[in-house]
Amino acid sequence: MVWDSTPSGRRGRRADKPPHWRYAVMAQDERYLLVKVRFRRVVVGMVAAFLGWYLAYVALSAFARGFMARQVFGNVNVALLLGVLQFVSTFLLAWCYSRYARRALDPLTAELRGEAGSGGRGRRGGRKAEGNAGRHRRDQNDPDQNDAARHRRENGHEPPAWHNDASHGAPPGAPPGSPPGAPPGGPPGAPPGAGGRSPWAGYGSYRPPPIPPPPGPGVHGGGGAGQGPPGRWQGLPEPGRWHGPPGNANGNGNGTRGAGHGPAAARSEQAERGAFGAQAEWGDLGPPGLQSTQGAWGQPGAWVPPGAWGQQGMQGEQGMQGVQGVQGMQGAFGSQGEQGAGAVSAEAEWGASAETGRLRREVVQGRAAREAAARERAEGRPGDGRRPGRRESGRDGGGWARPGLGGL
Amino acid sequence: MAWEDVDGRVLTFGLFLAFIVATLAITVWARVTTKGADDFYAGGRVFSGPQNGVALAGDYMSAASFLGIAGIIALSGYDGFLYSIGFLVAWLLTLLLVEMMRNAGRFTMADVLSYRMRQTPVRTAAAISTVTVSVFYLLAQMVGAGALVSLLLGIQEGERFFGMDAGTAKTVTIVVVGALMIFYVTFGGMKGTTWVQIVKAVLLMVGATVLTVLVLSRFGFNVSRMLGSAADASGRSQEFLQPGQRFGKEVPGDVYHTILNKLDFVSLALALVLGTAGLPHIVTRFFTVPDARAARTSVNWAIGLVGAFYLMTLALGFGAAALVGRDAIVAQDPAGNTAAPQLAQALGQEVGGKVGGEILLAFIAAVAFATILAVVSGLVLASSTSLAHDFFGHVLMFGRPRESQEVAVARFAAFLIGSLGIVLAVVAQNLNVAFLVALAFAMAAAANLPAIVLTLFWKRFNTAGVVAGIYGGLGSSLMLVICSPVVSGKTDPVTGESLSLLPAGVDFHIFPLENPGLVSIPFGFLCAIVATLLSREKADPERYDELSVRSLTGTGSH
Numbered sequence: 001m002v003w004d005s006t007p008s009g010r011r012g013r014r015a016d017k018p019p020h021w022r023y024a025v026m027a028q029d030e031r032y033l034l035v036k037v038r039f040r041r042v043v044v045g046m047v048a049a050f051l052g053w054y055l056a057y058v059a060l061s062a063f064a065r066g067f068m069a070r071q072v073f074g075n076v077n078v079a080l081l082l083g084v085l086q087f088v089s090t091f092l093l094a095w096c097y098s099r100y101a102r103r104a105l106d107p108l109t110a111e112l113r114g115e116a117g118s119g120g121r122g123r124r125g126g127r128k129a130e131g132n133a134g135r136h137r138r139d140q141n142d143p144d145q146n147d148a149a150r151h152r153r154e155n156g157h158e159p160p161a162w163h164n165d166a167s168h169g170a171p172p173g174a175p176p177g178s179p180p181g182a183p184p185g186g187p188p189g190a191p192p193g194a195g196g197r198s199p200w201a202g203y204g205s206y207r208p209p210p211i212p213p214p215p216g217p218g219v220h221g222g223g224g225a226g227q228g229p230p231g232r233w234q235g236l237p238e239p240g241r242w243h244g245p246p247g248n249a250n251g252n253g254n255g256t257r258g259a260g261h262g263p264a265a266a267r268s269e270q271a272e273r274g275a276f277g278a279q280a281e282w283g284d285l286g287p288p289g290l291q292s293t294q295g296a297w298g299q300p301g302a303w304v305p306p307g308a309w310g311q312q313g314m315q316g317e318q319g320m321q322g323v324q325g326v327q328g329m330q331g332a333f334g335s336q337g338e339q340g341a342g343a344v345s346a347e348a349e350w351g352a353s354a355e356t357g358r359l360r361r362e363v364v365q366g367r368a369a370r371e372a373a374a375r376e377r378a379e380g381r382p383g384d385g386r387r388p389g390r391r392e393s394g395r396d397g398g399g400w401a402r403p404g405l406g407g408l
Numbered sequence: 409m410a411w412e413d414v415d416g417r418v419l420t421f422g423l424f425l426a427f428i429v430a431t432l433a434i435t436v437w438a439r440v441t442t443k444g445a446d447d448f449y450a451g452g453r454v455f456s457g458p459q460n461g462v463a464l465a466g467d468y469m470s471a472a473s474f475l476g477i478a479g480i481i482a483l484s485g486y487d488g489f490l491y492s493i494g495f496l497v498a499w500l501l502t503l504l505l506v507e508m509m510r511n512a513g514r515f516t517m518a519d520v521l522s523y524r525m526r527q528t529p530v531r532t533a534a535a536i537s538t539v540t541v542s543v544f545y546l547l548a549q550m551v552g553a554g555a556l557v558s559l560l561l562g563i564q565e566g567e568r569f570f571g572m573d574a575g576t577a578k579t580v581t582i583v584v585v586g587a588l589m590i591f592y593v594t595f596g597g598m599k600g601t602t603w604v605q606i607v608k609a610v611l612l613m614v615g616a617t618v619l620t621v622l623v624l625s626r627f628g629f630n631v632s633r634m635l636g637s638a639a640d641a642s643g644r645s646q647e648f649l650q651p652g653q654r655f656g657k658e659v660p661g662d663v664y665h666t667i668l669n670k671l672d673f674v675s676l677a678l679a680l681v682l683g684t685a686g687l688p689h690i691v692t693r694f695f696t697v698p699d700a701r702a703a704r705t706s707v708n709w710a711i712g713l714v715g716a717f718y719l720m721t722l723a724l725g726f727g728a729a730a731l732v733g734r735d736a737i738v739a740q741d742p743a744g745n746t747a748a749p750q751l752a753q754a755l756g757q758e759v760g761g762k763v764g765g766e767i768l769l770a771f772i773a774a775v776a777f778a779t780i781l782a783v784v785s786g787l788v789l790a791s792s793t794s795l796a797h798d799f800f801g802h803v804l805m806f807g808r809p810r811e812s813q814e815v816a817v818a819r820f821a822a823f824l825i826g827s828l829g830i831v832l833a834v835v836a837q838n839l840n841v842a843f844l845v846a847l848a849f850a851m852a853a854a855a856n857l858p859a860i861v862l863t864l865f866w867k868r869f870n871t872a873g874v875v876a877g878i879y880g881g882l883g884s885s886l887m888l889v890i891c892s893p894v895v896s897g898k899t900d901p902v903t904g905e906s907l908s909l910l911p912a913g914v915d916f917h918i919f920p921l922e923n924p925g926l927v928s929i930p931f932g933f934l935c936a937i938v939a940t941l942l943s944r945e946k947a948d949p950e951r952y953d954e955l956s957v958r959s960l961t962g963t964g965s966h
Contacts, residue, residue: 023953023957036956059674062655069646069650076631083486090497090499091715094499094500094503098503098705112963116963
């Protein structure tokens with residue numbers, strides 16, 4: 001509510017501005033490229049939709065008076081009806097866009113921001129976490145959403161792939177140690193490139209078209225097309241379901257992208273992406289472990305690689321909670337058979353331990369930042385100091401001439 | 409005191425005072441907690457999405473919207489509704505741009521524009537554009553305020569109020585409104601102004617809701633019946649409910665003028681829908697929230713509130729046409745600005761007799777007064793922020809002023825611009841300046857929008873493009889308006905009186921449209937693109953990547 005949150009002191013002055021090379025690295029990150037493509041797509045679509053419709057309406061008002069004067073019912077004529085429809089369409093488009101941004105853009109940008117270690121954000125995390133939890137509890141009470149998701153699933157309306165997941169290296173064939181019955185490389189009939197669950201599955205009727213592979217370097221080697229785990233929309237018998245590649249939990253146990261290279265890292269990324277359906281709900285607050293496969297594909301009795309438990313267990317008490325979170329979520333899947341709902345219920349549980357989540361996040365973020373920095377160093381990224389301080393200060397709103405504040 | 413003796417005017421005046429006292433208290437509190445530039449320019453970025461959304465709606469719903477649109481609907485029927493649709497749909501564009509701008513900028517539009525360009529020329533251009541748009545909009549609001557408050561207090565020609573005649577009362581009103589606005593901004597900064605906006609927006613929504621419910625209940629909540637009564641009372645039957653009463657009038661037997669009128673309407677519609685995202689007082693408000701996500705939430709709230717409000721003005725306008733009647737409205741104010749207050753009085757009388765009428769009238773008048781004060785404060789704040797941060801801080805001081813210095817300059821700039829507004833409004837108080845609102849939107853769309861959109865989305869865009877786009881859009885809008893019928897050459901065909909800014913007899917109009925948007929908006933884009941392609945300056949792709957990453961992900965944003 002508007003009045004609940006009175007301004008209280010100063011929050012979140014930006015701590016550190018990431019160095020220049022950080023941006024250059026991020027600009028090549030395929031998640032960033034994905035965000036960019038998606039955002040531009042949605043902007044073009046929205047502008048075409050609302051501007052076209054508005055201008056059509058204006059043109060009708062100016063040049064088609066006879067049509068506009070036609071009475072529809074009572075004293076309400078076409079002109080009034082179309083005018084009110086402009087209001088309705090504005091509300092609807094705003095709602096659709098926000099929903100889309102919240103589900104398909106926010107998780108990615110939050111993740112990128114978190115990895116860049118943009119200082120000021122961390123302090124705001126706690127507040128955001130609560131906000132997110134609240135939002136999710138609300139979503140849980142939103143029957144439409146789940147109904148829509150179920151409806152689409154049952155009718156096979158899922159989009160083929162939510163993006164070129166396959167290009168991130170879907171596991172070739174069945175993972176070692178997967179439960180018996182897990183189909184190698186996905187069941188027959190899996191749509192090509194069905195590399196994971198659509199992040200906008202279950203999010204109302206708004207579903208952008210499939211997105212072509214983002215160009216540029218940084219995209220992990222392809223070759224996994226068609227081999228990814230199937231989406232849930234194929235209505236496979238539950239016990240034989242693919243539960244996601246193992247090693248995901250290992251790779252993602254700390255909630256960040258694995259620092260390693262090679263197929264294992266690629267797999268973990270893929271899983272992370274696959275998990276977006278669930279992860280979307282947490283943004284950068286995704287508790288460790290939840291980004292692992294169970295989050296997306298977990299089933300009742302889903303097989304969990306021992307490594308995952310071990311990893312979480314090593315985190316001590318928090319780790320235990322992580323395990324509980326996973327179990328809770330799986331329980332939710334069991335009872336509802338609905339991924340969205342599962343994520344929501346797990347979210348509720350996590351909301352209850354916001355403080356733990358905050359602590360964990362700090363640990364995780366710090367670690368991620370260190371790892372990322374190490375990786376950059378190892379890969380010989382362009383160094384900082386590309387630009388002298390003077391210009392930097394002027395560029396983005398400038399710094400005050402105050403010693404110690406530098407180019408803030 | 410017997411209730412029957414309550415003088416509505418005293419009550420109105422009392423409510424005015426109550427609002428002033430309350431907002432002054434807020435301002436003083438804000439002054440105490442305003443410490444640095446972040447606080448002064450951006451309210452410390454501590455406002456939540458919903459709070460900022462309400463404030464955005466408050467900034468946007470000017471007296472021109474509340475009283476003006478209700479009046480246009482009451483007098484011209486359906487055409488007033490066209491205004492509100494343009495005003496609302498424009499927010500979708502704002503919604504798409506708000507996150508990127510919030511992430512990329514710090515306090516002003518120029519922060520976004522100059523991120524990857526040369527600072528001095530870009531910031532100078534942006535500051536000039538910001539101040540020009542704000543001052544035109546401010547002028548329209550303040551001249552309107554003078555006339556309006558006199559009307560609301562019921563000071564007619566030849567009448568005296570506290571020993572003042574109508575003309576003096578108008579001037580005094582303008583000066584008082586201006587002084588209050590300067591006080592809000594210099595002392596309260598963004599924090600104080602935002603809370604004033606929130607209070608005002610809530611009052612406005614409550615007032616409009618009460619009136620709407622009363623109007624609809626009068627017609628048994630049957631919209632069709634209300635429309636029917638309005639059409640009957642207007643004497644134009646169904647035509648009253650169709651487009652063409654005011655905009656795009658068809659002149660029988662004159663195809664040229666018919667087409668011109670229609671193009672003029674399209675021009676206005678274009679300016680309304682594209683201007684909002686470039687209005688300085690709206691853009692400045694993007695930066696008062698902690699992050700882009702909150703900025704998006706705030707625009708969503710604004711869309712909800714503004715949409716609900718404009719739907720309600722529909723009921724108010726048609727209700728006034730049906731219940732008050734055209735003749736009674738025109739008798740008070742030929743422009744129809746008093747339609748809503750008169751409707752309030754009529755409805756109040758039906759509910760609670762004479763006293764009820766006076767009370768409701770006083771309340772609505774106070775809401776209108778609050779609306780005027782809040783909007784002009786937002787405008788002064790936006791232009792003083794730009795002057796201090798962009799022009800003083802970056803152009804004069806090369807981006808290295810002391811923070812305290814810059815804030816002091818901002819306070820002084822607010823005083824300066826406020827005073828300029830007062831002087832101009834007093835001089836222009838008897839001129840017909842209503843066109844300035846549409847002009848401000850057209851300038852914002854022609855000058856600011858191309859620069860913003862191309863900076864964010866076009867890699868090749870460079871300094872020359874920004875500067876040419878801003879000056880081209882601004883200059884073409886201004887020149888076209890000066891050469892248009894709103895400044896000279898438009899006369900009433902019956903009486904021969906001048907309908908333009910300048911008196912009858914002066915006629916140098918060349919450009920036939922009253923709204924420059926149809927030409928100046930494409931021209932602004934064209935200037936920006938052509939200048940970019942012609943200049944030898946190379947855009948830095950790395951800087952574009954940096955801006956792009958930052959604006960999309962929020963990495964390193966303030």
